[in-house]
Amino acid sequence: MLRLDHVSFRYNTSPVLEDIDLKVQQGQHVSIIGESGCGKSTLLKIIYGLLHVEDGALFWNDNRILGPNFNLVPGEPYMKYLSQDFDLMPFTMVEENVSQFLSVFEPEQLKERTQELLEMIELTEFAKVKVKYLSGGQQQRVALARVLAQRPEVLLLDEPFSHIDNFRKNSLRRNLFGYLKEKGVTVITATHDHNDMLPFADTVVVLKNGKIIAKDTPKNLFEHPKDLYIAGLFGEANQIPINIIKSYADTQRRIIVYAHEFRVSQKSGLEVEVKRSYYKGGYYMIEGVYEGQSIFFNHGTALEADKKVFLNVSIDTINQRLNI
C-alpha cells in the first residue's frame, strides 16, 4: 500500500499542497483531478521522490519514501513516473527505446515482450523508425511503453494522453488501463480529462488549491457532486435552487444540474431566455439566462436567440442530488 500522511509542500513561500492524506491499495487505480495549477504534478513528483518533503511522510508498504535529500539518484526503483517530458532516445529506433530495459539474457522473451508493448501502443509498424521522426503523440506512446517495459509496481502518469489524438485516445486508454489492471500495477494518474478516469479509476481524488476536497468512486462523485467545482470537472453544470425548477417545492436548497439533465418543456419549469446555441455533435448546448445567471442545457436542435423556454429536471435527478 502507498500511504501519504499529512504531506504539505511549498516551492517557495506559498503552500502548494496542504495536509494531504492518501492511501492507495496495491493494484488500485487512483485518478487525481483538479483545475490547472492545483498541485497534481507536484503531488506525483513528491510520491516519486523528486521533491523533498519537510512536513509529513510517505510510505510504500513499510518503507519510507525519502526523496532527493536522501537518494543520490532521484526516484524509487519499484516506481516509474511518466512526466510530461518524454525522456526518450531520439536517435534510436522505437523498438530499442522500448526494449532498452528488458533483459538481454532472454532474447526470445525480449522480442516477445517488445512486440506485446508495441501492439499495446499501436505502433508495431513504426518499430524500426527513429524516435525523432515521430509525432508528439507517437512519442508519448513510446514513452508509455518504455516505462511499462520496466515492470513498475507503482506507475505515476502525468496527463498520459495529452498529446494523443482522440482517434487513438480511446483505444489506448482501454489497452493501457486494462493491461495495468491485469498485471496488478498500482496506478496514480493526474488528469484534467474525465474520460481518463470515469470508466477506469477505482478512486478519484479531487484537488483544489492544494487540498483534497473529495475522494470517492468516479460514479459517486459524478452523481453526487458536492459543489460546482467538482461537477465542472465532468462537464457543463449549473447550481440552482430547487424551488425555481419545481414551483411546488418549499425549499431554496440549491442542487447541481448537469446540462444534459435538463429537458425543455413548453409549459412549466425554469423559464430561461436563450442566448446562444453551440453545436456539440449530435446535439446542441444552449446558453440561456435566468435572472442574470447563465444556465447551460442540452437540446436536440439549435434554439432561436431571445426565445423563452421552460426547463425541467426529473424528480429522480433531484432526489439523487439531495442524497449527497
Ligand SMILES: Nc1ncnc2c1ncn2[C@@H]1O[C@H](COP(=O)(O)OP(=O)(O)OP(=O)(O)O)[C@@H](O)[C@H]1O
Ligand atoms: N518548480 C516550481 N517552482 C515554483 N513553483 C512551481 C514549480 N512547479 C510548479 N509550481 C507551482 O505550483 C503550483 C502547482 O503546480 P502543478 O504543476 O503541481 O499543478 P498541476 O495541477 O499539475 O497543473 P497542470 O494541470 O496545469 O499541469 C502552481 O501554482 C505552479 O505555478
